[in-house]
Amino acid sequence: MTEPAPPTAPPAPGPWQRATVLATHPETATARTLRLGLTAPVPHLPGQHYLVRLVAPDGYAATRSYSVASAPDDSGEVELTVELLPDGEVSAFLHDVLEVGDVLEVRGPIGGWLAWPGDTPALLVGGGSGVVPLMAMLRHARRTGASDLIRMVVSVRTPEDLYYASELPGPEVTVVHTRRAPPGDPRPPGHLRAADLPAIAPGTTAYVCGSSGFADAASALLVEAGMPVTAIRVERFGPTG
Incomplete structure (x- = not known):
């Protein structure tokens, strides 16, 4: 795997895409990191985030934002760390129910304000x-x-x-x-x-x-x-x- 420099300006977020859960591991008792394989990878800047959308069988949809924890690379994968929140409908599913091999809907990368270009103090x-x-x-x-x-x-x-x-x-x-x-x-x-x-x-x-x-x-x-x-x-x- 190579480690290319991230783009100098935040890329425009792409459309919603499918992302497969490749691996998960706990960070703390209430935080879990998900490694996702993207269908249509887009280079990100450190500090950007992705939207994750869950859709119920009846059509109800819930969307939440999760920061990317991984550095930019050419693997087509990103890591998101999810904090389990009390009564959190999305965080509870991602933390306690989601399994390797499951597929999520995601959109990103998003955000330019907190993004670090990688070459400044x-x-x-x-x-x-x-x-x-x-x-x-x-x-x-x-x-x-x-x-x-x-x-x-x-x-x-x-x-x-x-x-x-x-x-x-x-x-x-x-x-x-x-x-x-x-x-x-x-x-x-x-x-x-x-x-x-x-x-x-x-x-x-x-x-x-x-x-x-x-x-x-x-x-x-x-x-x-x-x-x-x-x-x-x-x-x-x-x-x-």
Whole structure:
């Protein structure tokens, strides 16, 4: 498999297409990653998302948006990580019912605001499931030898809540635990603070993703650290089920 550079501008999303579930694995007790084989692959930028549509036998349809966690490549496959939400009709099906070999309807890739072109300095700040689109950026940077352009700060409640736990750690990444830290962690549990942020290189764009409260707090810390508001891109995640 080769790792081509992503497109320099977000591609226009294609029509709805069929995607076959090739593999699944758990990230946490309430998060599951799906690897999908696309019928009509379209190159994506790290940070974009796909729509997933479920249609019931009676014609009722439910559509949800899920960020791409995988880096761009030429495999024709993408990975989406799904958080199981209370009473979520779509997330519950994708998390608990969907099996390898099943077929979904998807449309994408979509979004340009949070998309990283892959060749500019970036500070990634994610809270909880907000790490998903940022993981696509980190994976792309590592695969293309551009890790020096990326710095990442991830905020989670406990070690068990950390997505991509076996892959995420590295010199580019700082993990902040807000409720319970692992043994030996020199940082006591607590909310993200200014001291957790790395030095901000000139020309850096910040990509912030998480709940509305987390996004507001992280953005305020970045502004206090001297980052121009125009250099901060925010995507808020909300419970859509």
